[in-house]
Amino acid sequence: MPAHDFPPLVAGNWKMNGTLASLDEARALMKKLQGANPRCDVMLCPPFTLIHPMAGVLGDSTIALGGQDCHWERSGAHTGDIAAEMLADLGCTAVIVGHSERRTDHGETDEIVKRKAAAAHRAGLVSIVCIGETIDERKAGKTLDVLSRQIAGSLPEGANAANTVIAYEPVWAIGTGLTPTTDEVAEAHAHIRKELAARVGGEEEAARVRIQYGGSVKPNNAHELMSVPNVDGALVGGASLKAADFFGIIEAYL
Numbered sequence: 001m002p003a004h005d006f007p008p009l010v011a012g013n014w015k016m017n018g019t020l021a022s023l024d025e026a027r028a029l030m031k032k033l034q035g036a037n038p039r040c041d042v043m044l045c046p047p048f049t050l051i052h053p054m055a056g057v058l059g060d061s062t063i064a065l066g067g068q069d070c071h072w073e074r075s076g077a078h079t080g081d082i083a084a085e086m087l088a089d090l091g092c093t094a095v096i097v098g099h100s101e102r103r104t105d106h107g108e109t110d111e112i113v114k115r116k117a118a119a120a121h122r123a124g125l126v127s128i129v130c131i132g133e134t135i136d137e138r139k140a141g142k143t144l145d146v147l148s149r150q151i152a153g154s155l156p157e158g159a160n161a162a163n164t165v166i167a168y169e170p171v172w173a174i175g176t177g178l179t180p181t182t183d184e185v186a187e188a189h190a191h192i193r194k195e196l197a198a199r200v201g202g203e204e205e206a207a208r209v210r211i212q213y214g215g216s217v218k219p220n221n222a223h224e225l226m227s228v229p230n231v232d233g234a235l236v237g238g239a240s241l242k243a244a245d246f247f248g249i250i251e252a253y254l
């Protein structure tokens with residue numbers, strides 16, 4: 001399978017933002033994308049409450065829909081949780097798992113993230129598995145060790161380029177306006193690519209896995225960040241909430 005079967009993926013993670021009125025941003029994004037044909041896939045990951053209405057808005061547009069989390073079980077007594085199968089039922093094709101905010105706010109470990117990624121695959125969803133170091137880990141020179149540990153611990157059996165996307169999100173870059181240098185991004189992504197080989201059945205398969213960069217991606221730095229070797233798209237928080245900003249990032253692939 002040639003690499004272009006998996007084009008870069010620019011995904012917007014709305015986090016805990018948005019009400020029904022925010023669907024206008026999805027409509028505006030659809031309009032901007034009409035005839036634009038970017039060389040990347042585009043996805044929106046709204047909060048659970050907006051998935052169903054957003055699916056109605058997106059219709060058969062090229063914008064894909066993803067969830068922000070899922071439980072590892074199919075169903076059962078798990079108050080407040082959502083199963084991967086429920087996301088698939090609403091038209092999602094992917095789900096973010098192991099975001100640093102869930103690792104911090106909800107104590108999610110690599111083992112839990114692995115179970116969630118496996119659940120995503122069971123339901124036919126792509127898992128967008130988030131990894132990244134804290135500022136203390138970076139200062140201590142442990143970045144690459146942390147990434148190795150998270151990759152080894154968070155990817156389930158059967159992970160491959162078709163069902164798994166890695167999002168490298170340095171925790172200290174999320175929502176801060178700070179970004180690593182392009183050299184630092186290149187080093188991290190090359191390391192992730194190398195480590196993936198053991199998890200997805202070899203170097204050839206690892207070469208096809210999309211590795212997104214996330215953390216303060218904005219229209220004014222997207223082109224530079226997306227040009228770094230081994231960067232296959234972006235996972236965007238704040239700048240994905242407004243269609244104009246998000247499209248400004250997608251423009252890196254026009």
Ligand code: 13P
Pocket residue numbers: 013099169173174175176177214215216217235236237238239
């Ligand atoms: P920001 O783009 O707001 O820094 O968030 C990044 C992120 O966490 C995406 O998942």
